[in-house]
Amino acid sequence: MLNKNLISFLVLLFSVVETYAQQSVEEKTEPKVEAAAPAKKWFESISIRGYVQARYNRLFETNPDLKCEQCDRSWGDNGGFFLRRIRIIFSGQITKRVYFYVQPDFASSASSTGLHFAQIRDAYFDLGLDDENEFRIRVGQSKVPYGFENMQSSQNRLPLDRHDALNSAVSNERDLGAFFYWAPSEKRKLFADLVKDGLKGSGDYGVFAFGAYNGQTANKPELNDELHIVSRFTYPMVIGNQIIEPSIQGYTGQYVMAADQVSKETKLNADRNYTDQRAAASFILYPKPFGIQAEYTIGRGPQFNTATDSIEIKKLNGGYVTFSYMIKTKNDQIFIPFTRTQYYDGGKKHELDARSYKVRELEVGMEWQPSKNFELVAMYTISSRRFEDYAKQDNLQKGRLLRLQAQIIEANTLTYTFWTTSSSLRPS
Numbered sequence: 001m002l003n004k005n006l007i008s009f010l011v012l013l014f015s016v017v018e019t020y021a022q023q024s025v026e027e028k029t030e031p032k033v034e035a036a037a038p039a040k041k042w043f044e045s046i047s048i049r050g051y052v053q054a055r056y057n058r059l060f061e062t063n064p065d066l067k068c069e070q071c072d073r074s075w076g077d078n079g080g081f082f083l084r085r086i087r088i089i090f091s092g093q094i095t096k097r098v099y100f101y102v103q104p105d106f107a108s109s110a111s112s113t114g115l116h117f118a119q120i121r122d123a124y125f126d127l128g129l130d131d132e133n134e135f136r137i138r139v140g141q142s143k144v145p146y147g148f149e150n151m152q153s154s155q156n157r158l159p160l161d162r163h164d165a166l167n168s169a170v171s172n173e174r175d176l177g178a179f180f181y182w183a184p185s186e187k188r189k190l191f192a193d194l195v196k197d198g199l200k201g202s203g204d205y206g207v208f209a210f211g212a213y214n215g216q217t218a219n220k221p222e223l224n225d226e227l228h229i230v231s232r233f234t235y236p237m238v239i240g241n242q243i244i245e246p247s248i249q250g251y252t253g254q255y256v257m258a259a260d261q262v263s264k265e266t267k268l269n270a271d272r273n274y275t276d277q278r279a280a281a282s283f284i285l286y287p288k289p290f291g292i293q294a295e296y297t298i299g300r301g302p303q304f305n306t307a308t309d310s311i312e313i314k315k316l317n318g319g320y321v322t323f324s325y326m327i328k329t330k331n332d333q334i335f336i337p338f339t340r341t342q343y344y345d346g347g348k349k350h351e352l353d354a355r356s357y358k359v360r361e362l363e364v365g366m367e368w369q370p371s372k373n374f375e376l377v378a379m380y381t382i383s384s385r386r387f388e389d390y391a392k393q394d395n396l397q398k399g400r401l402l403r404l405q406a407q408i409i410e411a412n413t414l415t416y417t418f419w420t421t422s423s424s425l426r427p428s
Helices: 004-028 185-196
Strands: 046-059 082-093 098-108 117-128 135-143 174-182 208-213 228-234 237-239 242-256 273-285 290-305 310-325 334-347 356-371 374-388 396-409
Touching (some): 273 310, 290 334
Antiparallel strands (some): 046 396, 098 117, 135 174
16 A cells, blocks of 8 residues: 555645646647757767775774774775775766766675675656756655755765764665755756856755655665655855855655664564654855855654663754865865864664764865866864664774875866756756
8 A cells, every 4th residue: 555655745746747747738839939959969968977086094093993884984993095986977868858867886885895896876867847847856766855965976075974964864865766856947057056166066956855765775675665755945045255055854754674784682673663754954155265064953763772772763963064165276276175073963774773873073174176187185083983783882982083085087067058968957
């Protein structure tokens, strides 16, 4: 049987499609004289691009037991040079209203001893419901519209990893589902310009988003008949020489603890189902030249309780704030000093036993872009992380380390159009 969440989603989805289908019929009754568009060759509608990130995290390290499974698995003991991302992106506007996007990652870890396996990150298509594609439906595996930094591509983000609080909502930020996006044309252009101008934008995920997804995170099968429901509203605004973007978002659903996520001795609900609900607020002041990026989330979800050796539904909260300053030199080089402080108190449902976390962290770094195709980041991290599961209890790790990342990017020329090889309006 279809659950109530799915029925509500389908009713809204079909009502939108019906409205715009009717509009299209009415428009056809009015005679229009338009010049025929020239036929496009395949290479004029499909683009291939990508990026590679190489890291080293062991400089001036004070505690090899300080780790972050969700962040970067080359932290700590036995970590060395590490390929964090190897991504190739295939995308294209097949027709005026149909767009596809496929992004495999060749740096995925199959196990603790196996690296550099290919895995799908994104595989979806967009169906435009009007000629300007202001109304779109996205179907497939893609980013769940929850949080600004989650939406922001790792090739654009200043800190080397996403913060714990909002990122713990969706592993790899993605899941299988269907999402409705709306944004007026002028806002879609602004989303594109924020990326094109190097202002660390998030890409175009609409002004308003609403959708349903499995809820077990990317590349994982659905394990119950309950879909997660998510919604987001964000509104970038130009105020004088500044650009700000406030956002609110939230989701609800039931998460299932899979058998390989739970220790044999850990107690859990008989049906393995746990309430998974969150809400968050975001505020962005784009770096022109001073920038602020801040987000905070509250909610409840599965979390390991050391007092009872069980996974329980517990409250969570946390957030971060990042300050940055963009410096452009006369020879087109860019320097961006930044600092981020973050806090998180809650569980991580996709880790073993829904590990309980309490994180306090300060990062100070610099991004240097000598050209559009290369950048180097150095970041000093001061961290206090308590992460506990059945095997590791009372596990508080503190330490400091200097982290380095070199990134090579294939940089597309970004233009505002819906019917070219450009990917300006599409996230990566």
